[in-house]
Amino acid sequence: MSDAEWAVVRDAMPVPAWLEGRGGRPEGYCHRQMVDAVRYLVAGGITWRAMPADFPEWDRVYAFFRRWRDTGLVAEFHDRLRDRVRQAADRDPEPTAGIIDAQSVKAAASVPAASRGFDGAKKVNGRKRHIMVDTLGLLLMVMVTAASATDRDAGQALLARLRERHWRIKLVWADGGYTGRLVDLARDALRIALTVVKRTDDTMGFVALPKRWLVERTFAWLMRSRRLAHDYEGRTDTSEAMI
Structure with missing residues (x-):
């Protein structure tokens, strides 16, 4: 990070417990170096043990x-x-609308069989990322499951989490994979209007659909990081943290 970037990032970082007198061992490293090291790992797709000598020890x-x-x-x-x-x-920090979608990615051999599956529609053996973004394309929620999980089932869990953390959201756009009972459940139980934006039958090739294209752009942003091009993590919560 540049000095200007670090000035912004430093003010947004959580305060360690030991600095607030809440116990814990004092940290003997530079947070700036640690954040840069993790970002380097995610962007470059390296392993932990391949951390360059310019950063602190990999462990x-x-x-x-x-x-x-x-x-x-x-x-x-x-x-x-x-x-x-x-x-x-010039937006309120708490959004009122979002877009939901899922992306299946191949999993490395290090991913255990218990948390991986096969997405028959995309022909992908691996994991599926379910994300919710705001109208700027910024991540609100992320959940990683086996690729065999359906969008509707995972969407129900993701919307429930969304309601707890972003209570002002009233409208969510989605694709055709979220049709059916999930629309009724979102409306009746969560008070969220789940609006499905479908492609027309005569649509040929790629077409940027209203609102839905925002979440597709977010997936494209994620795929710029080599560590996220595949799923290498043994645990799904590690995958979510990487994203």
Whole structure:
């Protein structure tokens, strides 16, 4: 990160417990180096043990990432930065509308059989990423399942989580994979209007559908990072933290 970027990131970082007198061991490393190291790993698609010598030892970086993953600090840090981006775009930090979609990706041999599956529609053996984004394409929620999970079943769980964390959202756009009982459940139980945007029967080739194209652009952003081009993680919560 540049100094200007770090000035913004530093203010958004969660405060360690030991600095607030809540116990814990004082940290003896630079947060800027740790964040840069994790970003390097995700962008470059390297293994933890291949961490360059310019960064701290790989096991210290991994311990930092693992601790932030397990305590929810990865999501907290991300959400703070997302809120700042929304404010910079003259938007309220809390969105009122979102777009939901899923993406199947191949899984490496390191992914256990218990958390992988086969997506018959996409012909992909691996995992599926279910994401919710706002109207800027910024991530609101992410959930990783086996690729065999249906969009409707995973969508129900994702919408329930969304309702707990982003209570102001009233409208969600989706594709045809979310039709059926999920629309009624979202309306009756969650008070969310799930609107399905379908392709017309005479549509040929690629067409950017209203609202739905925003989530497709987010998937394209994710695929720029080589670590996210496939799923290499043994645990689904690690995959979610990487995303």
